[in-house]
Amino acid sequence: MSTKLNLTLSVWRQPGPEARGQFVTYPANGIPDDASFLEMLDMVNEQLIEQGELPIEFPHDCREGICGTCGVMINGRAHGQERGTATCQLHMRKFSDGDTIVIEPWRAAAFPVVRDLVVDRSPLDKIIEAGGFISAPTGTAPDANEIPVPKEVADSAMDAAACIGCGACVAACPNSAAQLFTSAKLWHLNSLPQGQAERFRRTEAMVETMESFFGSCTNHGECTEACPKEISQDFIAYMNRDYMKSLVYNRRLAGQR
C-alpha cells in the first residue's frame, strides 16, 4: 500500500489578469505517494473548499500527458524535475515527506496569467494559423499510397509532430522563446513530400508570427530539457536553415510590388 507524505505548498495565487499576485502557503498532509501531482492539488482544493476558501485554479484535462493543457512550474522547473514528463504524469512518489514545493504558473510575457496557475497560451494557435498546415481541402486527396514516404522521414516527422503544445519550452526558456514549438511543427510539415509546395511560405509566415509574440533563441537548450515529449532542439537548426532560404525564395523580383 502507499505511504503518506506531509508536504508544504507555496502556491502563486492571483485573482485575475490585472490583479496583483502573491505566494500563499498551504499544508498538504496525508498525501498518498500513489497520487499524481494534480490529484494532490485536487485534495488540497477539497480541503480549501471545506474551509470556505477559494480553490486553486490550475490547468488540466486529459491527465494522460497528451492534451497539453496542464503545466506549472514546480520548484522552478517547467513540469517539475522528472524528464520527459508532463505535470499530470508526475507522481508524488517522486517527492519526499517534509518537502516544500513551490508552484507557479508558466513564466512568459506572451502567456499572461488568467487566474492563479492558469495562463493564456493563445499565441501558439496564432503561429499555427499563420502557416502550420498543408493546404488540403477535403475531397482533393489522391490515394494515400500514391506518395511513398521513406520510413525514416515519416518517423522523424512523427518525432516532431509529437509536440503537445503545452508551452513548457517557452516557460523554461530564459528568453521566453517559442522556437522549439514552432520548429517542431515546421519540421513535421516541411520534411514530408506533401508539405513541399508551401514549405518556404509556411516557414516565413510562422517564424515571423512567432517573433511578433515571443523572445529570440540563444541556444540555451532549456526547452528540450523541459519538453514532456523530449523534442530535439535540432529542429530549431532545421528551422533556421529553412527560414534563411525562405527569405531568398519568397523575395519578390526587382520591380515587383
Add this chain to the structure above:
Amino acid sequence: MLPDSNVPEGPMADKWENHKFNIKLVNPANKRRFTVLVVGSGLAGSSAAATLAELGYNVEVFTFHDSPRRAHSISAQGGINAAKNYRNDGDSVYRLFYDTVKGGDFRSREANVHRLAEVSVDIIDQCTAQGVPFAREYGGLLDNRSFGGAQVSRTFYARGQTGQQLLLGAYQQMMRQVGEGKVKLHTRMEMLELVTKDGEAKGIVCRNLTTGEITSHAGHAVVLATGGYGNVFYLSTNAMACNATAAWRAHRNGAYFANPCYTQIHPTCIPASDEFQSKLTLMSESLRNDGRIWVPRDPDETRPADQIPESDRYYYLEEKYPSFGNLVPRDVASRNAKTVVDQGQGVGPLKNGVYLDFADAINRDGKDKIEERYGNLFQMYERITGEDPYAVPMRIYPATHYTMGGLWVDYNLMTTIPGLYAAGEANFSDHGANRLGASALMQGLADGYFVLPYTIGDYLAPKLGEEPLSVDDPAFIQAEADVQGRIQRFLSIGGTRSPEHFHRELGKLVWEHIGMARDRNGLEKAITEIRALRDEFWADVRVLGESETLNSSIEKAGRVADFFELAELMARDALDREESCGGHFRVESQTEEGEAKRDDVNFANVSAWEWHDENTAQTKHIEQLDFVEVKPTQRSYK
C-alpha cells in the same frame, strides 16, 4: 412521434451515392450567406468546421478549451480503421460494414454503417494529404495492423498517438480557415443552452469561462460535436472536462436522446488505486495482441506473479474462447474480467485487477521488439503505478471508455430538432450496442469531413435569404436569463460539499448499478438513489467565489447537475431494455454459458427518449431496425 430516419431507397451499396444526388444543394455563391455554429473542436467538430468553411459557409466554432487542439479526441491511442485492403487480406467495404454491424450486436442502422465503411477509405487519403504521419514501411507505403480482434489488418496508426495526429490534422485545416477569415474561433466558451424558435434550432448561449460573460450566438444551423457522456461514471478514461451538458441542453429543448444505456467499458485500463483517484488511464488494446490475460486459480494466492506456476494460473479468455483467446471483443473481455474479480480472484493490493502478462512475448520476441511496439505504453504504466511491466505483469481492469448512446439523428445526422445536427460520439452513432476498436476516429472524421458537409445543405437550401434570428429576440433573452439564473442558484445554495464530491458519489452509484452488469433490482434502486443524491446536491452543494471570473467550481456544478438527469435516464433505458446486447448486459438475459442474449423479437430497435420536464419521466419512441444485408446471429467468439 419519431421523425423519419430518412434512409434512402435503393440497394445498400448505392444509397449514399443516390442520396448525395437527390438532396438539395446550396449554390457556391450563396454558401457565404449561411452561418453554421459548430460546438466542440474534436475530430468531428474540427473536420466539419474546416470542410464547411472550405465549401464557403461562414462557420463559428466554440470550444471550452483554451485551444481547439486540446479536445479529447487527442487521447485516442490505437488507430483508425479503413477498408483500403492494402494488405490484400480480403478486406472490403462490405466486410468492414459487416464487421461493424455484427460487432455492434445488431443494434445499429445498416445504411449508416455502410456509408461509414464507404467513406473510411477517403479519410485515410484525406489525412495523408494533410501530412498526418501515419506509420510506414521501409518501402514508404502505409503500414497496417490488426486491431481489437479484427480478422484483417485494416487499422492505420501513428505510433500510440493516432488520435493526436488525426486531431492535429483536422485542427490545422480549421486554423487555416481561421486565418482565411472563414471560421470564427471562440475559445474558452462553454455552450450552456440551445435556443429554438418555432421548433427550429436558432443558436446557442455560452459562458465565457475566463470572464464569466454570458453571450448569445445565432446561426442558420447548429452542429453539436461535443463528445460522449462517459464521465457520468466519474472514473473513466475521459478527460476531466468531458461532459454531456451541450447534448443534455439540446435534449431538454426537444432533441430525443437515443440508447443512453449503451456504454462501453474498455477492458485494458490501469485499475483504481485509491479514493483520491481522479481518472483512469487506458492502456491501448493493441497490448492484447502480445499480452496474456490471467488470474491465480486460488483466490487466496499470495505468491508474486512470477512464482505462480502455469498450473495455478487461470488464462480465462484462452480457456473459454479458444479461437479468439485474448482478442475477444471489448464487451466480452470486460465482462469476463469482472466475473473473475467478483469471484475474488483479482490481483493487486485492492484485488481489483487481472494480470496482462508479457513474459511469453518477451521470451519469444525479445525485450527490444516489445519495447519497440509498446515502449511508450510501458513507460506510462511505470509512471502511474511505479511498477516495471517488463519485470512484473501489468495489472488491468475495465473502465468506462466510450458511449454508443447519444442524441438521436436521422441519416442526415439531424436530430429531432430541425437545424440541429449531432456528429461524432455525441450522436447515437453507427456503433450499435458495442463499438469496435479503431472505429471512433473513423466515425468522427466520417461525420465531419464527408457526411455533414453534404447533408447540411439539404436543410439550408430552402432558407436562402433568411437572416439568423436576432440575438435580441425574446428566445435568446429568456435563454440567457435561464443560464444566469442557474449560475446564481449554484452560488446561493451555500451548502457544505463540493461539486466534485457529488460527482464522485454519483459515479459510484452509476458504476455499481448501471455498469458492466445490470439487473432489475439494481436499476430500480439506482433511480431512487440518483434522485435522492440529486436532491441533496441542489440543497447542499458548495460553489464558492463569483461568476465574473474563471471559476471551475461553477463549470463543474453545471456539468454534474446535468449528469444527474442523464444518469437517471440511463437507468430507465437499461431497465426498459430487457435483453442483453453489446455493452448492455442484463443479468436476466444470458445464455447458459453466461453470454449476452439478445431479444430480436422485442428489441431490434432504437429507444429514443423525449424530455418533458424535471418531474415527468421521459417517454420512449421506437425506431425499428431492419436487417436486410446482415442477418442477426448470436455472436460467438469461441
